Amino acid sequence: xxxxxxxxxxxxxxxxxxxxxxxxxxxxxxxxxxxxxxxxxxxxxxxxxxxxxxxxxxxxxxxxxxxxxxxxxxxxxxxxxxxxxxxxxxxxxxxxxxxxxxxxxxxxxxxxxxxxxxxxxxxxxxxxxxxxxxxxxxxxxxxxxxxxxxxxxxxxxxxxxxxxxxxxxxxxxxxxxxxxxxxxxxxxxxxxxxxxxxxxxxxxxxxxxxxxxxxxxxxxxxxxxxxxxxxxxxxxxxxxxxxxxxxxxxxxxxxxxxxxxxxxxxxxxxxxxxxxxxxxxxxxxxxxxxxxxxxxx
Numbered sequence: 001x002x003x004x005x006x007x008x009x010x011x012x013x014x015x016x017x018x019x020x021x022x023x024x025x026x027x028x029x030x031x032x033x034x035x036x037x038x039x040x041x042x043x044x045x046x047x048x049x050x051x052x053x054x055x056x057x058x059x060x061x062x063x064x065x066x067x068x069x070x071x072x073x074x075x076x077x078x079x080x081x082x083x084x085x086x087x088x089x090x091x092x093x094x095x096x097x098x099x100x101x102x103x104x105x106x107x108x109x110x111x112x113x114x115x116x117x118x119x120x121x122x123x124x125x126x127x128x129x130x131x132x133x134x135x136x137x138x139x140x141x142x143x144x145x146x147x148x149x150x151x152x153x154x155x156x157x158x159x160x161x162x163x164x165x166x167x168x169x170x171x172x173x174x175x176x177x178x179x180x181x182x183x184x185x186x187x188x189x190x191x192x193x194x195x196x197x198x199x200x201x202x203x204x205x206x207x208x209x210x211x212x213x214x215x216x217x218x219x220x221x222x223x224x225x226x227x228x229x230x231x232x233x234x235x236x237x238x239x240x241x242x243x244x245x246x247x248x249x250x251x252x253x254x255x256x257x258x259x260x261x262x263x264x265x266x267x268x269x270x271x272x273x274x275x276x277x278x279x280x281x282x283x284x285x286x287x288x289x290x291x292x293x294x295x296x297x
């Protein structure tokens with residue numbers, strides 16, 4: 001079975017999908033700063049990359065506007081660290097490189113996204129720093145640009161993932177986080193994830209499809225097809241983006257996955273609930289006292 005180097009293996013994404021890889025017979029080389037591994041240590045990277053078929057690059061500062069980091073930290077770890085890893089992979093003749101990007105490139109965080117339509121696809125224009133892009137999102141965009149220049153040296157898949165977790169869509173996404181328990185410099189705006197959800201099962205599927213794809217470079221949005229039934233996406237769109245063309249129905253994710261379906265062969269498992277008469281369940285849900293304390297979208 002294929003051997004894979006996983007950077008950021010001790011992070012949230014790694015902890016969620018590595019069990020799927022191991023359970024299906026893949027050999028994983030763990031690479032994380034919590035285990036004393038440095039993505040800038042080329043010699044150590046190259047030693048670990050011996051006989052590896054692929055690299056899954058997840059190591060990064062994982063969230064915009066964290067108080068513990070400045071722009072230089074984001075650039076060094078997220079951008080320069082990615083360059084270090086992919087160059088070592090090329091030197092060791094690794095076949096595949098999978099990069100975990102983010103929906104933040106579209107300007108989700110901070111309310112700076114100006115969608116052309118819903119659902120948002122990979123052709124959507126990404127905002128610049130001057131237009132309100134976070135420095136975190138900026139580093140992801142710049143890594144994507146750099147990786148594209150390497151497509152003749154190593155096969156690369158960029159997965160713009162968003163909202164990965166085991167549970168349902170979190171209710172606080174409706175009204176925005178309360179400053180991430182003061183971890184962030186600025187609080188989020190309502191629905192900073194644009195109601196995307198990604199289960200570990202579906203991310204694992206996207207990774208496996210990427211490992212065996214036959215193209216040189218592609219970027220894909222990856223999410224579940226539906227979000228939890230408690231979210232009224234249509235009501236939220238009408239309230240916040242009344243002039244934006246809306247091609248979604250019901251509680252379909254606002255993160256377009258058509259390209260991943262067509263080119264990658266992605267078939268998301270129906271993890272989140274969807275019903276023929278969702279509005280009846282929604283009426284029941286809104287009537288519950290515990291939801292009333294949070295507020296309707």
